[in-house]
Amino acid sequence: MSVVVVTDTTASVDPGLATEWGIRLVPLTVTVAGRSYRDDEIDASTLAGARATTAGPPPGHFLAALQDAPAGAVIVTVARSLSSTNAAARVAASLTDVPVEVVDSTTAAGGQALVVLAAVDSAARGGDVREVGDAARAAAKEVRLVGCLDSLDGLARSGRVPGIAAIAARKAGLQFMFSLQDGSIRPMMPAASRAAAFDRMVQMCVSSRRAGLVADVVVLGRSPELEERLERAVGSHQLTIGRRFVGTFGSATTLYTGPGVAGLAWRWQ
Secondary structure, three states: OOOEEEEEOOEOOOHHHHHHHOEEEEOOEEEEOOEEEEHHHOOHHHHOOOOEEEEOOOHHHHHHHOOOOOOOEEEEEOOOOOOOHHHHHHHHHHOOOOOEEEEEOOOOHHHHHHHHHHHHHHHHOOOOHHHHHHHHHHHHOOOEEEEEEOOOHHHHHOOOOOHHHHHHHHHHOOEEEEEEEOOEEEEEEEEOOHHHHHHHHHHHHHHOOOOOOOEEEEEEOOOHHHHHHHHHHHHOOOOOEEEEEEEOOOHHHHHHHOOOOEEEEEEEO
């Protein structure tokens, strides 16, 4: 039997993809008006303006996902700088008899999904727990994630960006752009419009290309306009895409970013 790959629902891996790839998903919790929901059972659009909080999965939920894994497991989590999820996964790993490695993806959403996919590929090749974990850690150093959103207010409330940045962005009426790398959300120069933000995302992917390699790509936020730009880049031979899928930032993440968030994640290999 192959190594089991586990991840939390911050990753842009919907249940259909999880089944296809053999991934075990562990949900975060979103609490709205005193009622708690699994991250994957609440529509993110219902969170706008609601009093809501999020919580990482408890160790017991990871332990449950580690059942029936005789060859061991690799758990890929959202960046530990952003959530308690990684710490909970490590506690769970210490409480089981099967070999388990916990990998900090150092990212989230589509970037995390690409790290998970690297682990899945290694497991499918017959890698042991150490090899699968190493493949995930190597991918974590290679993935890129950039995004845009209409407002910084949610991120400011969570303490993830300075409040003054949220005020400035609101007054300017621009598209705030950011990258998520090495566990840090980093502001980028704002874009004049959403279209300009999408153009820049694709250009960043094109500019980072490596000769002879193909890019695995995740389009975040169900953005047809962004997908069209990718298609044009492929058609003009600026990009060679291997695997591509559409994902979301998830309810727990959207609580802080707002529903208008969109993005692009990629990894050259």
